Amino acid sequence: MSATLAPAREVDVPVLPEALLRRFDAPGPRYTSYPTADRFVEAFDAEDLTQALRQRAEGGVAGGGAPLSVYVHIPFCDSVCYYCACNKVITKHHERAAEYLDALDTEINLIVQRTRPGQPVSQLHFGGGSPTFLSDAELQRVVDSLKRAFFIDERTEMSIEIDPRTVTPQRLAHCRSLGFNRISFGVQDFDPQVQVAVHRVQSFESVRELMRSARELGFKSINADLIYGLPRQTPQTMARTVQQIGELRPDRIALYSYAHLPQRFKPQRRIVADELPSAAQRVAMLGDAIAGFLGRGYHYIGMDHFALPDDSLAIAKRQGRLHRNFQGYSTQPDCDLVGLGVSSIGKVGANYYQNAKTLDEYYDALRQGQLPVQRGIALTRDDVLRRAVIMALMCQGRLEFESIELAHLIKMREYFARELDALQPMAEAGLVELSDDAIQVTATGWYVVRAVAMVFDRWLQSDKLRERFSRII
Numbered sequence: 500m501s502a503t504l505a506p507a508r509e510v511d512v513p514v515l516p517e518a519l520l521r522r523f524d525a526p527g528p529r530y531t532s533y534p535t536a537d538r539f540v541e542a543f544d545a546e547d548l549t550q551a552l553r554q555r556a557e558g559g560v561a562g563g564g565a566p567l568s569v570y571v572h573i574p575f576c577d578s579v580c581y582y583c584a585c586n587k588v589i590t591k592h593h594e595r596a597a598e599y600l601d602a603l604d605t606e607i608n609l610i611v612q613r614t615r616p617g618q619p620v621s622q623l624h625f626g627g628g629s630p631t632f633l634s635d636a637e638l639q640r641v642v643d644s645l646k647r648a649f650f651i652d653e654r655t656e657m658s659i660e661i662d663p664r665t666v667t668p669q670r671l672a673h674c675r676s677l678g679f680n681r682i683s684f685g686v687q688d689f690d691p692q693v694q695v696a697v698h699r700v701q702s703f704e705s706v707r708e709l710m711r712s713a714r715e716l717g718f719k720s721i722n723a724d725l726i727y728g729l730p731r732q733t734p735q736t737m738a739r740t741v742q743q744i745g746e747l748r749p750d751r752i753a754l755y756s757y758a759h760l761p762q763r764f765k766p767q768r769r770i771v772a773d774e775l776p777s778a779a780q781r782v783a784m785l786g787d788a789i790a791g792f793l794g795r796g797y798h799y800i801g802m803d804h805f806a807l808p809d810d811s812l813a814i815a816k817r818q819g820r821l822h823r824n825f826q827g828y829s830t831q832p833d834c835d836l837v838g839l840g841v842s843s844i845g846k847v848g849a850n851y852y853q854n855a856k857t858l859d860e861y862y863d864a865l866r867q868g869q870l871p872v873q874r875g876i877a878l879t880r881d882d883v884l885r886r887a888v889i890m891a892l893m894c895q896g897r898l899e900f901e902s903i904e905l906a907h908l909i910k911m912r913e914y915f916a917r918e919l920d921a922l923q924p925m926a927e928a929g930l931v932e933l934s935d936d937a938i939q940v941t942a943t944g945w946y947v948v949r950a951v952a953m954v955f956d957r958w959l960q961s962d963k964l965r966e967r968f969s970r971i972i
């Protein structure tokens with residue numbers, strides 16, 4: 500690994516002046532979907548999803564043969580991380596997994612009855628919670644069920660989120676033998692003081708050992724998740740974590756901003772607010788981290804994400820083929836997504852849906868032989884158009900008017916006259932460049948790309964509840 504220990508090359512990273520940050524740092528969604536999940540309504544129910552699945556099976560308007568992606572949510576974790584905003588169940592009782600896996604089997608059967616068995620899956624993702632809360636035998640059971648229901652082979656991108664505290668190199672080997680070929684490590688921060696403050700202690704050495712094993716086992720892509728803005732983090736501790744991650748050389752790095760919303764997320768009430776870094780420190784940490792990763796040869800993919808130049812995400816970005824879904828950036832074209840498990844979100848044709856958010860409700864629906872859908876939304880033509888605009892900005896940082904006009908039969912300057920006016924202050928601030936035929940997000944504008952996308956979000960325009968979203972930086 501000696502080649503990877505070289506110090507970072509100096510790179511020029513655009514700086515977002517604090518005055519601009521204050522002006523444009525509004526609360527905003529991350530646009531893993533549009534409309535965002537908080538717009539889903541209970542009027543969309545299991546019957547609507549059934550209809551969408553049947554239309555997909557018939558190759559009708561709701562699917563039209565779109566490739567299929569599957570997400571499996573495993574909600575359990577052994578202990579709570581104080582920054583956590585995920586839908587999870589904290590328990591030491593591993594026997595609780597058995598009932599959950601029974602329910603997952605029922606849900607998979609209900610889905611298959613409404614589509615065709617054996618549909619090819621291009622992307623399968625296990626997330627949580629902690630998928631590695633499951634034992635090896637339990638993981639095998641879920642994968643076997645999925646393989647009976649869908650067509651999954653070595654061409655399927657199979658990824659799993661790993662809590663390094665719950666796995667060994669032997670467990671990674673088991674995941675690989677099940678067919679997982681991509682792996683994501685929850686690292687967050689290596690500083691011991693920060694780890695204590697967020698109740699997630701895991702040594703650099705253990706993560707290094709696991710990543711080395713993952714590489715030897717032939718996982719095609721290794722991702723590391725980091726968070727900035729955590730308690731006791733300083734630009735100095737963050738720089739050290741960035742350096743350590745640089746040494747481990749994962750193929751992808753996701754660097755998320757911590758949003759402190761203790762009223763909404765109970766575990767966050769255990770974080771000492773006085774220990775959180777200041778806004779200026781957060782900006783410094785983000786700028787330094789970006790410089791650190793770029794200086795170590797990573798490419799900037801988009802909001803929060805970096806990848807080595809030969810990683811498929813970096814290649815897709817260069818070729819203008821980047822997409823965005825509920826798991827973040829993706830190389831997969833516009834897939835339908837079947838979300839399995841409590842609180843999972845899915846997309847079938849021009850419909851989004853979300854499953855029941857509590858285990859009781861989830862089990863209850865399945866006991867009655869119903870899909871556990873709690874809410875969703877059928878997209879209008881305007882939603883589909885705005886989704887295309889927002890995804891182009893979030894993925895490529897560029898919107899070509901002609902491509903939208905041809906695909907959606909509108910005139911950009913007429914349809915989006917108000918929005919293009921609203922972009923003027925951002926153009927004057929150097930965050931976007933507006934020409935007759937395109938919108939280009941500048942290097943500085945990437946810091947606030949969510950704010951650029953928000954201009955096109957019709958649902959937000961009259962929204963009074965934006966504080967519910969995490970801060971942009």
Ligand code: SF4
Nearest residue numbers: 576579580583585628
């Ligand atoms: S951050 Fe992940 S491991 Fe920690 S409590 Fe939340 S879901 Fe569980």
